[in-house]
Amino acid sequence: GIQVEQSPPDLILQEGANSTLRCNFSDSVNNLQWFHQNPWGQLINLFYIPSGTKQNGRLSATTVATERYSLLYISSSQTTDSGVYFCAVRVYNNDMRFGAGTRLTVKP
Amino acid sequence: DAGVIQSPRHEVTEMGQEVTLRCKPISGHDYLFWYRQTMMRGLELLIYFNNNVPIDDSGMPEDRFSAKMPNASFSTLKIQPSEPRDSAVYFCASTPVSNTEAFFGQGTRLTVV
Numbered sequence: 001g002i003q004v005e006q007s008p009p010d011l012i013l014q015e016g017a018n019s020t021l022r023c024n025f026s027d028s029v030n031n032l033q034w035f036h037q038n039p040w041g042q043l044i045n046l047f048y049i050p051s052g053t054k055q056n057g058r059l060s061a062t063t064v065a066t067e068r069y070s071l072l073y074i075s076s077s078q079t080t081d082s083g084v085y086f087c088a089v090r091v092y093n094n095d096m097r098f099g100a101g102t103r104l105t106v107k108p
Numbered sequence: 109d110a111g112v113i114q115s116p117r118h119e120v121t122e123m124g125q126e127v128t129l130r131c132k133p134i135s136g137h138d139y140l141f142w143y144r145q146t147m148m149r150g151l152e153l154l155i156y157f158n159n160n161v162p163i164d165d166s167g168m169p170e171d172r173f174s175a176k177m178p179n180a181s182f183s184t185l186k187i188q189p190s191e192p193r194d195s196a197v198y199f200c201a202s203t204p205v206s207n208t209e210a211f212f213g214q215g216t217r218l219t220v221v
Contacts, residue, residue, distance in 0.1 A: 031209060041197060048209040067111055086151065088210070095164055096141060096201070096210055098151040 002027045006087055006099035013077050013106050021072040021102045023087030024074050031090035034072050035100070038083045046072070046085075077106045114200050114213035120218055126188040129216045132181055133202030141210070142175055142185050144200040151199070157183065190220045 013019055023032070025062040034046040047054050047061040049070065054061050058077075065076040074081055084101040121127050142154040152208045155165040160177045168175070172191070177183040185220040187194055197217050203210040 025148050031208070035212075041217070042198065043212040043215075045209060045211065090210075095153050096154055096203075097153065098143075 002029070002089060002091060002097055004087060004089055004097050004099035006085075008102060009100065010103045011105070012063050013104065015077060015079060015106055015108050017077050017106075018073070018075045019077060020103070021074070021085050021104075022097050023070040023072070023089075023099055024088075025068050025070075025089050027091065028068070029065065029089040029091055031096070032065075033088045033096075034061055034070070035086045035088065036081075036083050037086060041088070074104075077104075079106045079108055082106050112200055112202055112211055112213035114198075114216050117214065118217045121218070122216075123191055123220055124189045125220075126186065127190045127194075127218060127220075129185040129198050129200075129218070131183045131185070131200030131213060132176065133183070133200070134211060135181065136204065137202035137211075138180075138205040139203040139210075140177060140183050142183070145197045145199060145215075147198055148217060154185070158201040173178050182194070187218075190218075192220045194218060 005024045007022045032050050036044045049061045049063045051063050051065045060073045061101045084103050086101045087099045088096050090096045115130045140157040143151050145151045148215045154167045157177045175185045197215045199215045201210045201212045
């Protein structure tokens with residue numbers, strides 16, 4: 001099956017810093033999403049981005065499907081950005097596979 | 109729509125007991141997924157349904173686990189008998205028929221003692 005690798009596994013930032021999270025996948029995909037799991041365990045949808053670039057406030061994401069990777073940018077990080085960020089991919093209408101996540105800690 | 113609804117939010121049970129987790133997908137969504145999350149294994153896909161039919165249950169760990177979707181608005185995941193190693197957070201998610209955004213429920217935290 002398709003493999004999804006996220007990097008880095010852990011990231012510690014000072015409030016106000018910027019960061020880039022990466023998601024590599026082993027095969028062509030038709031669907032890619034980024035999620036944020038907050039400290040209460042909820043999986044929050046950030047982006048549905050099978051290709052191209054999207055922005056939502058301080059967050060933006062870019063997927064280069066032909067090169068099999070996606071990037072999540074967080075600018076001017078805040079303590080509320082802490083949590084685990086997951087990338088999930090799907091091929092056509094098949095199952096959705098998750099990476100292991102990047103654990104982000106933003107310190108005040 | 110209220111989103112994907114899971115119940116209960118927390119479940120504590122004794123080893124050997126039967127446990128049933130419930131999920132109501134978003135209305136109109138044709139795909140339903142059950143995931144299990146643990147520290148060791150991350151988010152694992154257990155089973156998914158399309159139009160109430162199980163498509164892939166290769167992620168179901170053992171015969172103790174079973175899942176059903178009797179209609180488009182309800183699914184259950186049952187563990188019988190439960191064991192301490194089944195302790196995890198179980199998530200349900202749904203997507204529309206087209207290959208678009210998936211939405212997750214708030215999860216059920218299961219503790220088997």
